[in-house]
Amino acid sequence: SGCGTIPEYDNYVAQIGGISGPKGTYIQVGRTGTGHVLAYKEKKIYEAKNLIEGIAERLNLGTKSEEVKSMIGKITDGEFGQGEWFPILIGACCYAVIRKGGGESVLPMEEIADAVGCDLHQLGSMVKRVVEHLELELQEINLVGLFTKTASNSSRLSGVDREKKERITKQGAFLMNCSLKWSLSTGRRPMPLVVAVLAFVCQVNGIKVKIDDLAKDAVASLTTCKLRYKEISEKLVKVAEEVGLPWWKDVTVKNVVKHSGSLLGLMEAKSMRKRIVGKGSDGLCLKDIVRDCLSKEAMYCYDDGDGQDKLSRYFDVGGGESQLSCVSNTDDSEPAKQLSTTYKEFDDGVRNGTIARRSEENDNSSMLQSRSVFQMVPCEDWWKGKSKMSQRLPLKEVLEKDVGLEALPPSFIKGCAAVERRREKIKAAKLRINNSVQQHSAEAVSESESCLELVEEHSKKKRKIGSEMDWEDLVIQTLVLHNVNDEDIEKGHYKAFLGLHVFNN
Structure with a gap:
């Protein structure tokens, strides 16, 4: 009747159950509580499939939602999942299904990221992992x-x-x-x-x-x-x-x-x-x-x-x-x-x-x-x-088809221009080095010839930098002093070559 009261021995009933005895009110692993028979795994799969159908409906995928479920089940070994990462996986699988099928169906990543509520970079990273895991061959984008x-x-x-x-x-x-x-x-x-x-x-x-x-x-x-x-x-x-x-x-x-x-x-x-x-x-x-x-x-x-x-x-x-x-x-x-x-x-x-x-x-x-x-x-x-x-x-x-112009890729054009710029910088660096070594020579190289005048192409109003040296000139000059090949310097991998030829020595 009160705290600390010891009950009579004859009135004591032990609440101990055997294998087939009463379970009590404790929640068992894999169950939702007393009186419920729905397993945790089944509930997780049920809620995951509902989420897949909801996102597929927002993206107007129609019957392709079943293919998305099959792809996710294959990736997760039938376990599906829950949490912040799972909607991103759904969006990545939706994109992979559309790109794999080809045809006239189109689904931009921006639309998927907006429907899922994630960042575009997160979605792209997940798409890459899905494609690599399932070894998919995606068709070209239908522009x-x-x-x-x-x-x-x-x-x-x-x-x-x-x-x-x-x-x-x-x-x-x-x-x-x-x-x-x-x-x-x-x-x-x-x-x-x-x-x-x-x-x-x-x-x-x-x-x-x-x-x-x-x-x-x-x-x-x-x-x-x-x-x-x-x-x-x-x-x-x-x-x-x-x-x-x-x-x-x-x-x-x-x-x-x-x-x-x-x-x-x-x-x-x-x-x-x-x-x-x-x-x-x-x-x-x-x-x-x-x-x-x-x-x-x-x-x-x-x-x-x-x-x-x-x-x-x-x-x-x-x-x-x-x-x-x-x-x-x-x-x-x-x-x-x-x-x-x-x-x-x-x-x-x-x-x-x-x-x-x-x-x-x-x-x-x-x-x-x-x-x-x-x-x-x-x-x-x-x-x-x-x-x-x-x-x-x-x-x-x-x-x-002939539309009046045959053009090279912009990245290739910029790459060729960058290689040509580095080649001129290498020549200027060698001239500066020779001028410093051969100070006794009567013919000194003028400053205008040893420094490269660069023009900023991306500025609205082009302005000449003049004879000032930038960080790229100093890096190239350092690599030339360490006898790095000109072809390697023209590639522009300065950090790798500095670590390989300069700091390791």
């Missing part, structure tokens, strides 16, 4: 499908009419294949490139969409998206020079969007025709079309004397710099018919006087200038969207 999905699901394009949206999708797919051919996607995350292409084609079609908003919707780095946008613009500027546009000298990175209507049309025409060695009797030469088109001086009317000089370079299309190619119309190809029809309509309009010549004055300007405005066939009509480059193609076919 065209990824762009199509992003453009279709973008809320920024909800108010665009169906015809223009289809045009944006095809032009974007065309540029995505061109980016693949130009190695702009090699070894890089695909989503920033998709955002950059989408922002570019939207501007080409007159849709006001900020790249900041598109990057935010796609959960992509804004800085990387702007860098990809700049790379695409630079490639199109080179295309304008390679295809030989008469006004290619005026095409820059800042105004390339205004010229992209004609550029994309010409690139599409080149991609649809077969490579020909020469122009036959039935050939249609774009160079002749442009020369004949621009030679009709009756179209132009200048109010000032130097007006002709301002546009004189546009009429000089027969020089050595012109690289306009010829298109064969013997195979009744659409580009040949298109260019022929465009020129015929333009020529008839000039002869019949249907192309208007009008002048307008700017009253708000301090200096009144009258300018003549002539109307040509819109360059937007050159784009038809019938090229195979506007749809997904195998990498081999994309590389075989």
Whole structure:
């Protein structure tokens, strides 16, 4: 009845159970408590499968969730799991299932990381471990499908009419294949490139969409998206020079969007025709079309004397710099018919006087200038969207297509420039060493010859560093003093060579 009371011997009942006796109220290992028969392992597996189905539903995987369960069961030997690491494993398996199957299904890592609630680097590390453990062979990323999905699901394009949206999708797919051919996607995350292409084609079609908003919707780095946008613009500027546009000298990175209507049309025409060695009797030469088109001086009317000089370079299309190619119309190809029809309509309009010549004055300007405005066939009509480059193609076919430019990977170009820079630094270091050793020589090497003037390429305003030596010059000079081969120094592995040749000695 109270604390410390010793019960009578006759009233004492021992609470001891044998093998088949009462269990008491203690929780056994593997059980959830008295009166429950659900095992801990079964409950863990049940909750894990529910979590897999929930994440698969958020990612719209459908029936592929069963394949994800099978893959996770194989990795964990049927134990599944719980904790913070398990959702990351689910996301990695979802990505592996989509990439392994190939086809038209696309699932960017950014979307998976957002659905799972983890960091992109954690997800990438888990994907790598899953692929290595299961020895999977992932298919190449469907860049065209990824762009199509992003453009279709973008809320920024909800108010665009169906015809223009289809045009944006095809032009974007065309540029995505061109980016693949130009190695702009090699070894890089695909989503920033998709955002950059989408922002570019939207501007080409007159849709006001900020790249900041598109990057935010796609959960992509804004800085990387702007860098990809700049790379695409630079490639199109080179295309304008390679295809030989008469006004290619005026095409820059800042105004390339205004010229992209004609550029994309010409690139599409080149991609649809077969490579020909020469122009036959039935050939249609774009160079002749442009020369004949621009030679009709009756179209132009200048109010000032130097007006002709301002546009004189546009009429000089027969020089050595012109690289306009010829298109064969013997195979009744659409580009040949298109260019022929465009020129015929333009020529008839000039002869019949249907192309208007009008002048307008700017009253708000301090200096009144009258300018003549002539109307040509819109360059937007050159784009038809019938090229195979506007749809997904195998990498081999994309590389075989001619879009007016054959470009090397940007990383390879930067690597070659870095090797050349290190080679010059090695020469400068040897000159400094020889100058120090041979002080008695009458011919001393001038400071301007022994120091390399570097130019910062990535700064907005280029500035010369002058004759100052940086850390790289000192490291290279130290390696040269320790007789390291020039070929090894050019590779740029300074830390490894310092530890091998300098600090170990």
